[in-house]
Amino acid sequence: MAKKTSGGAKAAARRPAAASKKPAPKSKTSAPKPSAPKPSAPKKTPAASHAEAVVDLAGEASAMAGLLGWVRKTFEQRPAGTPGHVAVDVGYFASVVALGGNLGLAVSADGVGTKLLVAQLLDRYDTVGIDLVAMNVNDLICVGAEPLTLLDYIAVERLDGKMLTALGKGLHDGAAQAGVTISGGELAQIGAMLRGARPGRAFDVAAVAVGTVPLDRVCTGQDVREGDVVVGLASSGIHSNGLTLARRALLDDAGLSPGDPLPGARGVTVGDALLEPTRIYVRPVLELLKDPRGAQVTALAHITGGGFLNMTRIAAPCGYVLDALPRVPPIFTAIAEAGAVGPAEMWAAYNMGVGFTITLRPGGEERALEVARAHGIPAWVIGRAVTSEQRRITLPGVGLESDDEGDVFRPIGAPG
Numbered sequence: 001m002a003k004k005t006s007g008g009a010k011a012a013a014r015r016p017a018a019a020s021k022k023p024a025p026k027s028k029t030s031a032p033k034p035s036a037p038k039p040s041a042p043k044k045t046p047a048a049s050h051a052e053a054v055v056d057l058a059g060e061a062s063a064m065a066g067l068l069g070w071v072r073k074t075f076e077q078r079p080a081g082t083p084g085h086v087a088v089d090v091g092y093f094a095s096v097v098a099l100g101g102n103l104g105l106a107v108s109a110d111g112v113g114t115k116l117l118v119a120q121l122l123d124r125y126d127t128v129g130i131d132l133v134a135m136n137v138n139d140l141i142c143v144g145a146e147p148l149t150l151l152d153y154i155a156v157e158r159l160d161g162k163m164l165t166a167l168g169k170g171l172h173d174g175a176a177q178a179g180v181t182i183s184g185g186e187l188a189q190i191g192a193m194l195r196g197a198r199p200g201r202a203f204d205v206a207a208v209a210v211g212t213v214p215l216d217r218v219c220t221g222q223d224v225r226e227g228d229v230v231v232g233l234a235s236s237g238i239h240s241n242g243l244t245l246a247r248r249a250l251l252d253d254a255g256l257s258p259g260d261p262l263p264g265a266r267g268v269t270v271g272d273a274l275l276e277p278t279r280i281y282v283r284p285v286l287e288l289l290k291d292p293r294g295a296q297v298t299a300l301a302h303i304t305g306g307g308f309l310n311m312t313r314i315a316a317p318c319g320y321v322l323d324a325l326p327r328v329p330p331i332f333t334a335i336a337e338a339g340a341v342g343p344a345e346m347w348a349a350y351n352m353g354v355g356f357t358i359t360l361r362p363g364g365e366e367r368a369l370e371v372a373r374a375h376g377i378p379a380w381v382i383g384r385a386v387t388s389e390q391r392r393i394t395l396p397g398v399g400l401e402s403d404d405e406g407d408v409f410r411p412i413g414a415p416g
Helices: 008-012 046-053 057-077 115-122 128-143 161-178 243-253 270-275 282-290 307-313 330-339 343-349 365-374
Strands: 086-088 095-100 103-111 146-156 181-189 203-214 229-234 297-302 318-321 354-360 379-387 393-395 400-402 409-411
Touching (some): 103 128, 115 128, 128 146, 128 161, 161 181, 161 203, 270 330, 307 354
Parallel strands (some): 146 181, 318 393
């Protein structure tokens, strides 16, 4: 199904009538008639223009309702008790289908989005394959599955062996980090359909990842309860979400070039920061699940587009108070300042430094921290679960909470 970066089936169906609401792109005004003097277009301020750079998730949820209706009708083809029966519905991080006995097949589909335009701007293609692997396998482990293999789809404007070789290297590096194979794929030459940031270099990538999980160990957050502890694993940076807004803020509004130093960071260029590969969390999460040493994991969440709103997908009627968040990395501060982007939108668009969360029974946090740090990933206890029918996410340190539908962040205590 569609990728989570832009909402898609996962966001549209995470909970009934719950899709992240962001400002819809503004319609373009018609061009003046040739005989009339061309009026001076009012200069857009960052605050007025960045709404155009975000994805219309609320509109997408409505538009996809009909599509998902037909998709769910296919579930009738494999009723309960038959191989292929859908055991985890569309809308969670990954779906699970029954294969027979206690074995479940976990599947997830995702892409990299407009981060590919950054790769084109820099003419550097050897890292976005890592992102493609990461965006898929990080979703698979959220249901407790072990990723096994991945199929890729690469569409190009024009064949370029050097670019494809670089893409292949990134796919290999990502697969090595995740411990998976890439067992096949598809290459499509569709030059009539693709245009990008560099003539002849437009391309898109997507993938489907597959793994296995015992059906009696599928994790959808159904066992979360008040008092459970949340451990946050550090992101590597922006990952693969919100790149259109980031490019608009840094390159257009601030007038920076990809080779310029990133404001607030040492020895890092804007291009490097935007192209930093998405961190892959497979090995530490699987180690924790296979060797818990008393730790009991109750939920796993990949923090992507939507930020901590992704945590509202859990099945249990619980929300979270995240009152011990780590320092926000420079890339996000730079985007906010350059684009005049407010806190509510920033925290609903980006991971803000935490790329994955693990919810555990109290006492299990030390094991989770130990495993993460053993794999070189900074980690922190960032909050706790609370009883909440609305599955409200509260961020006391920045004065924000999710609304009643879990669609957006708003000031704490605001109505609705």
